[in-house]
Amino acid sequence: MSLRTRLLLALLGLVAAGLLVAGIATYSSLRSFLLERMDQQLREARGPVALALASGQIPGLPDQPGGGQGPPSLPPGTYGELRNTQGNILNKISFAYGSETQPTPRLLSPLPGASAQNGGATLFDTGAASGHGPAFRVLVQSLPQVQRVLIVAVPLSETTQTLGKLLGIEILVFALVLAGLAIASWLLIKRDLRPLEAMADTAGEIAAGDLSQRVEPAEPRTEVGRLGLSLNAMLEQIEVAFAERAATEEKLRRFLADASHELRTPLTSIRGYAEVFERGAKDDPEDLATAMRRIEEESRRMGVMVDELLLLARLGEGREPEREPVDLARVVADAGRDISLDAPAELIVTGDEHQLRQVLANLLGNARKHTPPDCPVHVLLLDEGGEAVLEVADEGPGLTPEIAAKVFEPFYRADKSRARQSGGAGLGLAIVAAIVEAHGGSVALRTQPGDGATFSVCLPLSSSQV
Numbered sequence: 001m002s003l004r005t006r007l008l009l010a011l012l013g014l015v016a017a018g019l020l021v022a023g024i025a026t027y028s029s030l031r032s033f034l035l036e037r038m039d040q041q042l043r044e045a046r047g048p049v050a051l052a053l054a055s056g057q058i059p060g061l062p063d064q065p066g067g068g069q070g071p072p073s074l075p076p077g078t079y080g081e082l083r084n085t086q087g088n089i090l091n092k093i094s095f096a097y098g099s100e101t102q103p104t105p106r107l108l109s110p111l112p113g114a115s116a117q118n119g120g121a122t123l124f125d126t127g128a129a130s131g132h133g134p135a136f137r138v139l140v141q142s143l144p145q146v147q148r149v150l151i152v153a154v155p156l157s158e159t160t161q162t163l164g165k166l167l168g169i170e171i172l173v174f175a176l177v178l179a180g181l182a183i184a185s186w187l188l189i190k191r192d193l194r195p196l197e198a199m200a201d202t203a204g205e206i207a208a209g210d211l212s213q214r215v216e217p218a219e220p221r222t223e224v225g226r227l228g229l230s231l232n233a234m235l236e237q238i239e240v241a242f243a244e245r246a247a248t249e250e251k252l253r254r255f256l257a258d259a260s261h262e263l264r265t266p267l268t269s270i271r272g273y274a275e276v277f278e279r280g281a282k283d284d285p286e287d288l289a290t291a292m293r294r295i296e297e298e299s300r301r302m303g304v305m306v307d308e309l310l311l312l313a314r315l316g317e318g319r320e321p322e323r324e325p326v327d328l329a330r331v332v333a334d335a336g337r338d339i340s341l342d343a344p345a346e347l348i349v350t351g352d353e354h355q356l357r358q359v360l361a362n363l364l365g366n367a368r369k370h371t372p373p374d375c376p377v378h379v380l381l382l383d384e385g386g387e388a389v390l391e392v393a394d395e396g397p398g399l400t401p402e403i404a405a406k407v408f409e410p411f412y413r414a415d416k417s418r419a420r421q422s423g424g425a426g427l428g429l430a431i432v433a434a435i436v437e438a439h440g441g442s443v444a445l446r447t448q449p450g451d452g453a454t455f456s457v458c459l460p461l462s463s464s465q466v
Helices: 001-055 159-209 223-278 287-317 327-332 353-369 428-438
Strands: 076-082 089-095 121-126 136-143 148-155 322-326 340-342 348-353 377-384 387-396 442-447 453-460
Touching: 001 076, 001 089, 001 121, 001 136, 001 148, 121 340, 159 223, 223 287, 287 428, 322 327, 322 353, 327 353, 327 377, 327 387, 348 353, 348 453, 353 377, 353 387, 353 428, 353 453, 428 442, 428 453
Parallel strands: 340 377
Antiparallel strands: 076 089, 076 148, 121 136, 136 148, 322 348, 377 387, 387 453, 442 453
């Protein structure tokens, strides 16, 4: 069952229950009022009925002896009866006022209230004696002083008709109100649920793979609008997460492809020189020395590459580096004598000293590999705004913006031929970026073709240094 149908049925059920309660209360109130008024009429009719029973004349009829004096205060069909205490009927009268014979009430035996000794009146309802006709409201009045019982009964025809009309009106109003409410509610619910239907359609498109879809409305004025805002915020996070996952998977595929390529080259060289050794180089001392030297060089280069890959993998796992005070000024001072150095006497950061030394070594090694042998290299260390800033600058040929944007990617080298003469496997700057990020810092490159390159590393100072 749809939400729209459930809301409509719930609303109609509540309204129907309210109308039913209101109808029952109205019907009961009116019935009580009419019965009270009839009871009052019965009490007032005791005198005229007793007089009529005693004289045999019906008040209000002009053709009776005596002119029929007295007001016609009794409703048509009023029945009167006089009994003795033994239950024998002494006299009875029906106030038909000239009309055809009226039905008489069915009186129970023993008669309720007939034996009362205090002269009180008893009221009750009963049907017609013939079984067909109106119900009666009966008053039984005990007259112990004269050993008589007076019975006055009034037909409930008008009361029944009035209550019947009320019941018909209530049923009609009940049906009209429910029908009108059902139509109006269906239209209003359909209008108000239209945004949810639009959201459901959008969700279907998103489930089909289109993460760029957004739900409408998305505004804080209504509950549906706030739901749209929340869904859109969630969708943005999901889209970003999927994009990041796709980028990570692409980076991983590229990383594995590059790693396989880089490892395949030294392995191919080792296999080739091993085959040369098997084909006779072992009998020629010069060829043997060359083969062993190249095998050793390729093995060493492959070992360095594997170590760098393992280091990148550990850094990529999010492992926290050692957290110890490190004097970055001393680390820079130990870097070598073939650089121009500008550093304070002491500058303390928190981290892993071995990894920070590797950052500086990789930056200096990168500058030496990609600049002429006589190109100056400048190292600057300073305290800037609560951060330690380490700059390694060279006066080499510099890099284009396209190359500079990728230098921190693993296995990236500006040399498109991937010749080994230009350096290692292209992991040095990627390791620098990973170590600096693990220490809560950042690394950047400023360069232009012909203006050299400046690598800037920013690290938070130790709390004791701040």
